[in-house]
Amino acid sequence: MSLDTAETRTERPQGGGRRAYLSLYKALGRGWIRDRSQIFFTILLPLMFMVLLASVFGGGDTAASRIVAVGDVAVLDGADPEVFTVTGASDLDEALAMLREGDADAAVVQDGSTVRIYPSATNSTSGAIAAGNLSALVDDVNVEVLSAAAPNEPVLETDIEQADGGALKPIQYLAPGILAWGVAITGVFGAAGTIVDWKRDKLLRRLRLTPASVGTFLSAKVSVNLTVAVGQTAVFLAVAALGFGLHLSAWTWFAVPLVLLGTLAFLAIGVVIGGVAQTSPAAAGLSNLVTMPMAFVSGAFYPLALSPEWVQWISYASPMRYLNEALQSVVVYGEPPSAVLPQIGFLAVFAALVALLSWKTFKFDEL
Amino acid sequence: MDAAIEVADLRKTYRGRRTGEVRAVDGVSFRVERGEFFGILGPNGAGKTTTLEIVEGLRRPDSGEVRLLGRSPWPHSPELTRRLGVQLQASAFFEFLSAREQIETFAELYGASKARAAEMLDLVGLTEHANVRCEKLSGGQQQRLSIACALVGDPELVFLDEPTAALDPQARRNLWDLMRGINAEGRTVVLTTHYMEEAEALCDRVAIMDAGKIKAVDSPAGFVRSLDAPTRVTVAAGQVSDERIKELAAGEAVTGGDGTVVFETRDPRELLTALASEGALDGLAVRTANLEDVFLHVTGREWRA
Numbered sequence: 153m154s155l156d157t158a159e160t161r162t163e164r165p166q167g168g169g170r171r172a173y174l175s176l177y178k179a180l181g182r183g184w185i186r187d188r189s190q191i192f193f194t195i196l197l198p199l200m201f202m203v204l205l206a207s208v209f210g211g212g213d214t215a216a217s218r219i220v221a222v223g224d225v226a227v228l229d230g231a232d233p234e235v236f237t238v239t240g241a242s243d244l245d246e247a248l249a250m251l252r253e254g255d256a257d258a259a260v261v262q263d264g265s266t267v268r269i270y271p272s273a274t275n276s277t278s279g280a281i282a283a284g285n286l287s288a289l290v291d292d293v294n295v296e297v298l299s300a301a302a303p304n305e306p307v308l309e310t311d312i313e314q315a316d317g318g319a320l321k322p323i324q325y326l327a328p329g330i331l332a333w334g335v336a337i338t339g340v341f342g343a344a345g346t347i348v349d350w351k352r353d354k355l356l357r358r359l360r361l362t363p364a365s366v367g368t369f370l371s372a373k374v375s376v377n378l379t380v381a382v383g384q385t386a387v388f389l390a391v392a393a394l395g396f397g398l399h400l401s402a403w404t405w406f407a408v409p410l411v412l413l414g415t416l417a418f419l420a421i422g423v424v425i426g427g428v429a430q431t432s433p434a435a436a437g438l439s440n441l442v443t444m445p446m447a448f449v450s451g452a453f454y455p456l457a458l459s460p461e462w463v464q465w466i467s468y469a470s471p472m473r474y475l476n477e478a479l480q481s482v483v484v485y486g487e488p489p490s491a492v493l494p495q496i497g498f499l500a501v502f503a504a505l506v507a508l509l510s511w512k513t514f515k516f517d518e519l
Numbered sequence: 520m521d522a523a524i525e526v527a528d529l530r531k532t533y534r535g536r537r538t539g540e541v542r543a544v545d546g547v548s549f550r551v552e553r554g555e556f557f558g559i560l561g562p563n564g565a566g567k568t569t570t571l572e573i574v575e576g577l578r579r580p581d582s583g584e585v586r587l588l589g590r591s592p593w594p595h596s597p598e599l600t601r602r603l604g605v606q607l608q609a610s611a612f613f614e615f616l617s618a619r620e621q622i623e624t625f626a627e628l629y630g631a632s633k634a635r636a637a638e639m640l641d642l643v644g645l646t647e648h649a650n651v652r653c654e655k656l657s658g659g660q661q662q663r664l665s666i667a668c669a670l671v672g673d674p675e676l677v678f679l680d681e682p683t684a685a686l687d688p689q690a691r692r693n694l695w696d697l698m699r700g701i702n703a704e705g706r707t708v709v710l711t712t713h714y715m716e717e718a719e720a721l722c723d724r725v726a727i728m729d730a731g732k733i734k735a736v737d738s739p740a741g742f743v744r745s746l747d748a749p750t751r752v753t754v755a756a757g758q759v760s761d762e763r764i765k766e767l768a769a770g771e772a773v774t775g776g777d778g779t780v781v782f783e784t785r786d787p788r789e790l791l792t793a794l795a796s797e798g799a800l801d802g803l804a805v806r807t808a809n810l811e812d813v814f815l816h817v818t819g820r821e822w823r824a
């Protein structure tokens with residue numbers, strides 16, 4: 153009646169922590185892959201948002217301004233068909249009706265030397281773009297006329313180098329924003345849901361009674377989340393580039409460390425939520441309560457520059473804003489990592505503070 | 520050699536905002552020797568799980584002292600947990616893994632082989648269900664898997680918190696055999712249970728726990744002996760005359776009703792012989808005192824598991 157275990161125990165390999173880490177990583181990773189709802193949240197939902205927002209904000213550079221010419225509008229005669237699609241209307245009322253219906257972006261009336269422009273109020277963004285394009289057209293015509301009249305006068309020419317690398321296609325600002333949002337919801341919902349699951353199924357209590365330490369288990373769990381974030385980023389950027397014409401800069405690889413850092417910050421937020429919530433619906437609700445407003449004040453779906461000033465102020469406190477900015481800089485504008493050091497610094501400090509908060513407030517007894 | 524478990528004056532009070540204070544464990548002391556099969560028997564809410572969790576090192580007591588294989592369970596030390604096998608009251612599994620993947624993961628955490636994992640799965644009769652996801656296993660199957668996970672690390676000391684709670688009678692008997700086997704291999708087993716007959720069938724010693732306190736500790740036989748309760752012999756009424764019943768009772772209590780006569784006797788052999796010689800054994804039932812009576816005696820309350 154003796155235990156035959158004394159010898160086998162001394163034979164146990166050193167570095168059991170590493171082995172334990174790997175087997176936990178494997179077990180948790182498998183669980184993740186088999187959970188279809190995770191795939192949906194992590195991969196499909198951000199892609200759905202990209203499709204949705206890309207179509208809301210228009211197809212990008214292919215869209216010429218749709219102009220309704222009321223009567224004879226001489227200035228449009230030399231218009232570049234790539235910039236303007238011109239249709240006619242017999243009177244102003246008919247043209248304005250077309251604007252209201254969203255069938256045109258601007259109406260134009262030429263009355264002698266006055267060109268009157270009616271931008272669309274229905275679609276104010278494309279209305280404003282159309283009006284701007286028309287003004288530029290009028291200026292060009294003026295320059296031509298003046299140059300012909302006084303050929304020896306030097307003429308100032310504007311050469312517009314667009315700040316955003318040429319084409320301000322919606323996908324260029326949408327993609328980093330949606331990616332940042334996707335990383336945020338994956339992190340926050342993932343961590344909050346996991347903590348609540350652990351409270352319910354007591355897995356962590358059971359694991360605390362194995363030779364593996366809680367630290368090993370937690371690092372395996374975080375590693376799975378980080379792996380997921382990298383995979384999510386790769387899939388998302390690939391689809392954005394191949395399917396939506398996003399131009400990836402040479403620095404795009406730096407999105408990986410950015411996303412990893414961002415994920416740590418969002419996981420920490422999720423841990424705080426998971427500490428407060430007692431049920432899965434509560435965890436999901438609280439996660440929504442945090443990530444939804446955060447997305448809207450962070451320029452994830454809509455350029456911050458176009459948002460009200462108070463939104464811009466709030467955004468300074470949001471980690472999503474910094475992740476979004478940093479991703480935009482390196483992926484879209486091709487800036488080197490040194491250009492996003494402030495964002496990296498903020499994310500790191502934010503992650504550290506929230507992690508500290510979650511550590512201090514967490515009740516391990518509940519797990 | 521140190522005892523497997525030494526516990527002195529454990530106390531734990533839960534403080535909830537709504538529930539107020541619950542004295543879950545209120546001055547508990549006991550000692551479990553190596554190789555012993557020790558049971559903690561008590562009704563719902565007696566504090567069995569809380570006691571076990573403190574002993575295992577999952578909870579800190581408000582006060583009191585725990586020695587587990589000669590050392591403190593707190594803080595966590597791999598050298599100690601490697602020697603423990605634990606089945607918690609609520610089964611705890613990795614989500615979306617099959618039974619085999621589950622136990623293999625636990626095996627790896629304990630540094631045990633895949634072969635050992637397969638062997639344990641077989642021991643609890645789950646080989647057929649090895650590829651079934653844990654959440655699809657029935658309650659009893661989950662409980663058996665949980666026990667297999669507790670054993671996979673070849674532990675010296677095994678904690679089983681109500682292992683038979685969700686099992687059908689057949690599976691319960693099988694598990695009893697299994698637990699006897701575990702103990703016979705030299706492992707110390709600590710079991711909590713609601714079932715009197717389980718404690719009687721398995722345990723070397725039983726602690727009767729109620730309302731956070733251990734009321735008494737003894738072997739099941741010792742309990743019954745010290746209770747010194749009469750054996751109750753029941754037969755169908757109308758087989759013997761009333762005078763004869765009085766004679767047979769020999770001064771001890773007789774009750775009746777419902778078409779039966781119930782004798783209480785200290786000498787069941789003589790009574791049964793007499794009844795047999797008169798051919799009055801219809802509807803015979805003999806009930807000796809058991810842990811249920813002990814519980815009533817010790818706690819002053821009827822058992823209502």
Ligand SMILES: Nc1ncnc2c1ncn2[C@@H]1O[C@H](COP(=O)(O)OP(=O)(O)OP(=O)(O)O)[C@@H](O)[C@H]1O
Pocket residue numbers: 533534535541542543561562563564565566567568569570608
């Ligand atoms: N986490 C907790 N927070 C607050 N009170 C608790 C907690 N766990 C248990 N209790 C209370 O402590 C008391 C003892 O509970 P415990 O789970 O130890 O009993 P038990 O003997 O294991 O019961 P059962 O047979 O139902 O498993 C109960 O009154 C219970 O309500």
Ligand SMILES: [Mg+2]
Pocket residue numbers: 567568569608680681
């Ligand atoms: Mg219990």
